[in-house]
Amino acid sequence: MEKKQFVALFAGGLVGWTLVQGLLALLPVYAVRLGADPANAGNYLAVAFLALTMGTLVTGWLSDRFQRRRLLIVVAGLANIPATWLMGQATALWQLAVLTAIVWFFTGILFTAASILTGLFAAEAERGKIFGILAVNTSLGALIGGTLSGPIVNQWGYAGLFWIAALCWALLSATALFLRDKVVVAVQHEPLSTVTAKPSTGGAFYLLLLANIFAFGAGFVAILGRPLLMDKMGFDPAAISGVVAVGGAVSLPFPVLLGWLSDRIGRSWLIVLCFVLGAAGLVALAASTLLWHFWLSSILLAAVGVSLGIGPALVTDLVPPESLGTALAWYGFAPTTGGILGFALTGYAIQSFGMTTTFIAGALLTLVATTFVVQVQRLRAAALA
Numbered sequence: 351m352e353k354k355q356f357v358a359l360f361a362g363g364l365v366g367w368t369l370v371q372g373l374l375a376l377l378p379v380y381a382v383r384l385g386a387d388p389a390n391a392g393n394y395l396a397v398a399f400l401a402l403t404m405g406t407l408v409t410g411w412l413s414d415r416f417q418r419r420r421l422l423i424v425v426a427g428l429a430n431i432p433a434t435w436l437m438g439q440a441t442a443l444w445q446l447a448v449l450t451a452i453v454w455f456f457t458g459i460l461f462t463a464a465s466i467l468t469g470l471f472a473a474e475a476e477r478g479k480i481f482g483i484l485a486v487n488t489s490l491g492a493l494i495g496g497t498l499s500g501p502i503v504n505q506w507g508y509a510g511l512f513w514i515a516a517l518c519w520a521l522l523s524a525t526a527l528f529l530r531d532k533v534v535v536a537v538q539h540e541p542l543s544t545v546t547a548k549p550s551t552g553g554a555f556y557l558l559l560l561a562n563i564f565a566f567g568a569g570f571v572a573i574l575g576r577p578l579l580m581d582k583m584g585f586d587p588a589a590i591s592g593v594v595a596v597g598g599a600v601s602l603p604f605p606v607l608l609g610w611l612s613d614r615i616g617r618s619w620l621i622v623l624c625f626v627l628g629a630a631g632l633v634a635l636a637a638s639t640l641l642w643h644f645w646l647s648s649i650l651l652a653a654v655g656v657s658l659g660i661g662p663a664l665v666t667d668l669v670p671p672e673s674l675g676t677a678l679a680w681y682g683f684a685p686t687t688g689g690i691l692g693f694a695l696t697g698y699a700i701q702s703f704g705m706t707t708t709f710i711a712g713a714l715l716t717l718v719a720t721t722f723v724v725q726v727q728r729l730r731a732a733a734l735a
Contacts, residue, residue, distance in 0.1 A: 423459075427526065485605035
């Protein structure tokens, strides 16, 4: 991949993930300030992630049909400027829900278009490394966004936070102007070639999607439950968002390391490791009472996000190039679908069964996801044999 292309993708991803991580750390608390109970807060974030999912899927179709991924990033970033600013002016939960859905829809377009460009320009031998380095933005964004968002709210309130975030979307659109796009022509395969290993590979791809729905759905249990629990315990916004920053800081080098390792020892088993650590993080969260307890939980839970640096590379291995746009869009669809289910069910579970039981249930779901990834590895090995 050309250096200019890589730098533009990295810079845009850093801005995007900083905004998402910084805002998401405090959105449940902001919803509570506007009158939401845990169930309504969960439904509010579920609607946002439904919009994110729709943006992700739409991008896959637009990418394959019109081949204008750079334009998608520019337009989506500009559209988020007024919508984000208006989030800080909301006076009712329904207003916040509508505006957040708009922002998250265009965010899905941004991230998916960038992921497709990465897959198209990264050579097979460097694919894990490139996706891994770009996935550093998940942790670096958590570090920067978590460090800044809480103190900004303490100083200027939520209106100030969303005003600053709105300006940052313009910066993201500017980075896209330096990207190069590529037109991909579908390859006409001979009838005989379509009877090869595609059925097994397809099965592995869909199992990977299912695993991500389970694992990320469980991870979003923590994203909703942790700030609500900390707010209930009396922690201020800076402490709540700071937990996200700690997880981002510790996990910062791992996307690159795991991406590099995935090119050498395989990707599936590294994803399994990430999911197991995420399950441990939910168990730690269930027992958290002190600030350092929440830090430890956040560090372990960050491993699930780190897997996003390996997953797209694995998807690129599993599908033909002419289907890559749609496949990566569906891969992005899986975590966001997990977010919809995780947020929607977590609020009701907290009200019905309490925080501790809800977090333990999330840990068990994450372990179930690991069994699916193991099967992905078996199917791929059989397809390549």
